Amino acid sequence: MSAIALRDVSVSYGRTPVVTEIELDVAEGAWLALIGPNGAGKTTLLRAIARHVSFTGEIRLRGRASGSFSRRELARLVAVVPQQPSTPPWLTVSEYVLLGRTPYLGAFEQEGRRDREAAARALERLDLLELADRRLGTLSGGELQRAVVARALAQDAAIVLLDEPTAALDIGHQQQALELLDTLRGEAGLTFVAAMHDLTLAAQYADRMVLLDQGRIAADGSPADVLDEALLERHYDASVQVLELDGRIAVVPRRGSRRSAHTTP
């Protein structure tokens, strides 16, 4: 049984179709990278899985139709790490991470000992215990990113949807964050679906890539299959060179030929 199964899933904003007839199965424990140009529908697809937008077709989570979950049940199974998380500057790190326990609390209940322990574990895993009482407004970008991941972790959800999880970080922090995410995934057996822009990094961490273009799946397979020069040039409208470095794939932009190729009839 796959962790996530999409059948004929389409989303439109008003009359504009954004995601069209997606068929996709994500295995338990996989790291699937959603790639594709801006506006390809990556974020919208994640929002449909998280039930933030209405869709047609069917999405099953561990075999069960996503519409049949209550909000809280869904939140115990699926956690979201958004592209631009709102991090209220007045909250302390531990208060923020404790918000991840919301799906386990009754409507008017406050956190109990178990919730504080779960949050403390998440803080420890992300090396945030020392920052527990610091306010979010005083953290660096990398620390803030870890706090957001810690909140998702405290949620104890088996499926984690990540939207450009490292977009705001420099290359070193990107590596650290992805390395950490991969470790956490291995330890807890989590399933990741992550929209990613950096194809080289995506190839290093994801075990499967799905290339979206104009709301449809254009390619699906291992990084080696999907990161094909011709395919990328066609769908990203870019000029790139795909290299193999130390047995891994690197996508390098190439300057020069693109513009003339585009303007010559």
Place this chain on the structure above:
Amino acid sequence: MEAASVRPRSLSSRGLPPVWVWTGVAFLLVSVVVGTLVGPIEIGVADALRSFGAKLHLPGVESTLGQTEETILWELRVPRVVLAALVGATLALAGATYQGVFRNPLADPYLLGVAAGAGLGATVAIAYLPRGLRGQELLPPLAFAGGSVAVVLTYAIGRSVGRERDAATLVLAGVTVASFFTALQSFVQQRNSETLQEVYSWILGSLPSSGWADVLLILPYVTVAAVVILVHRRVLDVLSVGDDEAASLGVNVRRARLVVVVAATVGTAAAVAVTGLIGFVGIIVPHAIRLVVGANYRALLPLSIVVGAGFLVLADVVARTALAPAELPIGIVTAFVGAPFFAIVLRTGRGRG
């Protein structure tokens, strides 16, 4: 790692820091004492306490106050102080709540058109009702009705437009409804210019000295409002991370926002109905607390109640005594303190809001 090896103790900062609780309570107590004792007729602390003891039927305690002083104390001063405390607490709590659900540091209790609607109701009462029925009898219910109608309209418009994201749409709908009701109110007022003075003084806000009647009138509304908001205090913290993220944490964002906003609005409308429009309390009190304590909503909401109550009691003391025996509209006092304070809040940056 075993759960036992981590220290849940380090995660205990979810409640109110006790020092701020006591500071807030002390501030409220001092305000109440000052509000009770200060006035054209001096009443000593000892006399007031003895009279209070006698009211409680404490054995061996006799009031040392004369009949007149006794009446002034229990039928004028105390109910007025209690009313100020209730209204101040409600406006501050509603302000903090609006700022939370709309994630807007400038949101205030009058945001959704309550003030404009209540203003229209009050103006109609003053302009068209025979003099005998005005004032305590029909003005508060009409102001309350006007405020409620305005908010219902705001909600209806906001809903019909914004299916996806409520917060900003609702605020815009509030602005629309408010300007419509303000136009109606100005029209009524202009047609009945002889009532200008009366309408104007209502708009500036003032606490009536009408004994316990007004306290009893608003008590049920403000109590229900406060209880509903306080049981949602954790939800307000969750809402502070945004609609989508709150939803992915399992919160029914629309329903939570609706319930809390309705509660805050009912409380505000009740308060406005008896006191007129008292501005700035709903903005300066929560922001002052944020600046000093930097609090999450679980701490901010209870503190807003206590500090808001104390603040308005003190403001009323100033209103009563600054130009004694004349009385200054309390709205002028709160704005006089509020405007400069607000400038400071803006300077220190809106990040904390």
